[in-house]
Amino acid sequence: MSMATELAATYGTPLYVYDLDRVAAARRDLFDALPEEFGVFYAFKANPHPEIARTLREDGSRACRAEISSTGELAAALAAGYSGAEIFYTGPGKTAAELATAMGHGVRMFSVESLSDLRRIGSVATGHGVVVDCLLRINSASASASTSIRMTGTSSQFGIDSESLADLVPQLKSVPGTRISGAHLFPLSNAKDEESLISEFQHTIEVAAWVQKEIGVEFRHLDIGGGFAMPYAVPGERPVYRKLRTELGGALDVAFPGWRANGLQVFCESGRYLTGGCGELVCSVVNIKESRGRKFVILDAGINTFGGMSGLGRLLPVAVQPQADAEPGDTEVANLVGPLCTPGDLLGRDVSLPSPASGDVITIPNAGAYGVTASLLMFLGRPAPTEVTVRGGQIVSVSRLEHNRVYGDPR
Structure with a gap:
C-alpha cells in the first residue's frame, strides 16, 4: 500500500499529499538550470x-x-x-x-x-x-x-x-x-x-x-x-x-x-515547475454507471477540488495512476467525473484504468500546482479536500480550508 493510500485511510478522501522533498529538489533543479x-x-x-x-x-x-x-x-x-x-x-x-x-x-x-x-x-x-x-x-x-x-x-x-x-x-x-x-x-x-x-x-x-x-x-x-x-x-x-x-x-x-x-x-x-510534481490527489470511487454505451466512474473529487481552471475553456487532461495490484491488461475505458450537479464536472474522457469498483482509491499524479485554490472550491458547498505535507516519509502538517463556516454549522 502506498503512503498516499495509507493517508487516505486515515484522513479520508479527497486528499492532497504534498512531498516537500520533491519541492526542494525542484528548486535545486531550477537554480542549477x-x-x-x-x-x-x-x-x-x-x-x-x-x-x-x-x-x-x-x-x-x-x-x-x-x-x-x-x-x-x-x-x-x-x-x-x-x-x-x-x-x-x-x-x-x-x-x-x-x-x-x-x-x-x-x-x-x-x-x-x-x-x-x-x-x-x-x-x-x-x-x-x-x-x-x-x-x-x-x-x-x-x-x-x-x-x-x-x-x-x-x-x-x-x-x-x-x-x-x-x-x-x-x-x-x-x-x-x-x-x-x-x-x-x-x-x-x-x-x-x-x-x-x-x-x-x-x-x-x-x-x-x-x-x-x-x-x-x-x-x-x-x-x-x-x-x-x-x-x-x-x-x-x-x-x-x-x-x-x-x-x-x-x-x-x-x-x-x-x-x-x-x-x-x-x-x-x-509556479508549476516548482510544485507540480510534489503533489498527488487521492480520491475515492463513489459510484459507477453505464449510460448509452459509455461508462462513468464518479469520484468524490471534481472540479471543485481539482481542475476548476477548465472553466477557462481548456479541458485539463487528467490521467490515473493504475493501482499497484492491477493485472496487466486488466483495464477498461471510462469517463472520470466528479460529484457535482453539472455536466461540466468532467475530469477526463476515455481514461484507461484498472477495472473500477465503488470504494476503490484512485490517485491523480503531478497535481501539486493549480489544485485546490485554482478550483471551484465553493461550488455546491462541498467540503474542501484535506491537504497533508510530508518530508522524509513523515507527516509535517495536516490542514483543510474551511469555507463552509460562512453559513454556520447545519447541525
Whole structure:
C-alpha cells in the first residue's frame, strides 16, 4: 500500500499529499538550470500552501522570493516566513486598499501594468512616506515562440503596449512615490520544449534592453518571466534544461554588457515547475454507471477540488495512476467525473484504468500546482479536500480550508 493510500485511510478522501522533498529538489533543479546570479520568484498562484512556500524559501542564496497578486497571497507569504522585502506584488487590478496593506507589511517592489496603475501605486506610497521600486510590465508587440500558452503580443489587461511606451515615458518617470527600476515581461507559460523556452527568453531580453534604452533609466531589476514546463495531472517528470544557463548568460552579455558586475538583479518566475510534481490527489470511487454505451466512474473529487481552471475553456487532461495490484491488461475505458450537479464536472474522457469498483482509491499524479485554490472550491458547498505535507516519509502538517463556516454549522 502506498503512503498516499495509507493517508487516505486515515484522513479520508479527497486528499492532497504534498512531498516537500520533491519541492526542494525542484528548486535545486531550477537554480542549477539558471545562471548563478539569477533569482527566482515563486508564483504563489500555483500553490500558496505555507509549508510549500516555506520549503522554497530555504537554502540561503538559492531561496525563492515570493510573487503575489492579492492580500490573500500576501498573508500566505508572510505565514511562510517571507518579509516584505522578499515579495514582488503583481497583477492588473491592484486596489488602493490592497497596496496600502502590502506597503504596510514592507512590500517595496511592484509590477506596473499601466500609467494609471503606476499613479495609484505612487499615491499610496506617498501616503506611507516611501518610494517604491516599480517594474514596467511590457506587452511586446512581437513574440518568439508560436506554441504554448501565449501571454503577450495581443490586446490585453496585462502590461503597457510596447508601441505606446515612448509617448508615456515622461509621465511614467514623474510619478511621486515611485522609482522606475526595471522591466517585467512574461510572454508565455508552459513552453513545449527547451528550444522554445530559450528562444522566448532571448527575445524577451532583447525587448528588455530596448525598454531600458527607450525610458533612459539604467535597470536595477529585470524579471524575464517563466515558461518552465511540468506535466499536469498526467504521469511524467520535470524536464531538465541543459542549455538554458549558457544561453541565458550569453543573451544577457550581449543585451546588458557587464550585467554581472553592475548590480543588475535578474529574475525568473516559476509556479508549476516548482510544485507540480510534489503533489498527488487521492480520491475515492463513489459510484459507477453505464449510460448509452459509455461508462462513468464518479469520484468524490471534481472540479471543485481539482481542475476548476477548465472553466477557462481548456479541458485539463487528467490521467490515473493504475493501482499497484492491477493485472496487466486488466483495464477498461471510462469517463472520470466528479460529484457535482453539472455536466461540466468532467475530469477526463476515455481514461484507461484498472477495472473500477465503488470504494476503490484512485490517485491523480503531478497535481501539486493549480489544485485546490485554482478550483471551484465553493461550488455546491462541498467540503474542501484535506491537504497533508510530508518530508522524509513523515507527516509535517495536516490542514483543510474551511469555507463552509460562512453559513454556520447545519447541525
